[in-house]
Amino acid sequence: MVVKVKNSNRWVTPGWYQDDRLSITEGLDELAASYGVKITTPTLRGVFTLKGGQISTRLIYTTRIKSGELKAPDIIEEIKWLPIPKAVETITFPHIRVQITQLTNYPDVVWGGAQTMYLENGVYGSKIVEDFYPLSGARK
Structure with a gap:
């Protein structure tokens, strides 16, 4: 979903x-x-870890919808369900595209790493500054 x-x-x-x-679980439930x-x-x-303007830690989770009717919150204009390759192509920020590609290429591994994000001539860019490494699971 994008x-x-x-x-x-x-x-x-x-x-x-x-x-x-909020705890992580409470926050995800609220989201x-x-x-x-x-x-x-x-x-x-x-x-x-994402460096750019400020440093933030990005935790990425997967889940499934178990009930309810999908609606867009006030800050969201549109929702799309896309196959992963099309979703990666659609996402604006390169650091998110790289992360999702890594996670889908190695679905049995929890990954860590660090990137920078920048805006240059109106175009978002990113660079891996700490190679992705497995936190748990086996690399294939």
Whole structure:
């Protein structure tokens, strides 16, 4: 699932900025509820550091919708369900495209790594600054 942020040309995966009020599970459940759905127990797939303006840690989970009717939250203009290659092509930010490609190429591994993100001449770019490495699971 990819979503288009309202009043922009940015396509991303659904996400939320964690704060000290919510655990990860509570935050993911709240994110799902904002889309009108309940989800299965999330599975951690990646832990990535993103440098760009500020440093953030990106936790990537997979899950499935178990009930509800999908709706777009106020900040989302459009939702698309796409095959992974088309989703990767649609996503605006290169660091997300690289992460999803890594995770789908090695589905039995939880990955870590670090990237930078930058904007140059109106185009988003990224660079891997710490090669991806397995946190758990076996590399094929």
